[in-house]
Amino acid sequence: MSPDYVLSVVDVTKTFGSFTALQGMSFHVKKGEILGLVGPNGSGKTTCMNVISGSYRADRGSLHFMGKNIQRTPASKLSHMGMNRTFQIPRPFKGLTVRENLQIAATFVRREAMGLEEIASFIGLEDSLDKESGMLNSTQQKLLDLGRALATGPTLLLVDELGAGMNPHELDITIERLQRLAKQGISMIVVEHLMSFVRQLTERVIVMNAGKEIFEGTLDDAVRNEEVVRVYLGG
């Protein structure tokens, strides 16, 4: 594996019974790169994220993170190693405050990470540290999810539908924040339906259909690709 690769996925297959959800997926993520993972509903994006993050085990193929084989590494261990994810539906501890949520995430870290105050201001929740997280609006809960991932000092962030439900202003700020993280060397895989979000964030996307990669390149080239257009139009 090239030393520039934070994550390397080679020929990964995942089946559920007789159904093949991922078929021979191969790609890599470089340091500080934001890679977009796009494709129609049911194409396998979430399954791919679940296999990478250790929630599912691949049936075949190899997965390396920071040069280490992670095929059998559970999600909790991956978090210690520097891989973390945000969820489509955020999962804060709702009875706890913003500060407590960030503190809990930070206790899992052995690496250098941003301080709690710095994270709170990075995600725009510096005035809500003592608020119960269940009282936050949906965008703030998503940002808290991002903050909790940051508190662990990640090398690779798996970002699942972070932009969904945000207004245009919130989207702009979120894009700018993620770009700042990438500049600090944090790599990301972004699964997102909002194409404007993907276009602004990524130089490279992988388009999936029926569990396979059908295109790799810029989003602008993807939308001109015949096969990509066909799967999006459902033909």
Ligand code: ADP
């Ligand atoms: P996407 O995220 O692109 O919408 P998914 O990865 O969620 O796609 O789903 C890909 C396919 O795998 C779908 O047909 C889905 O029904 C199937 N699938 C995902 N998870 C499971 C599971 N745990 N058991 C059975 N089938 C699953």
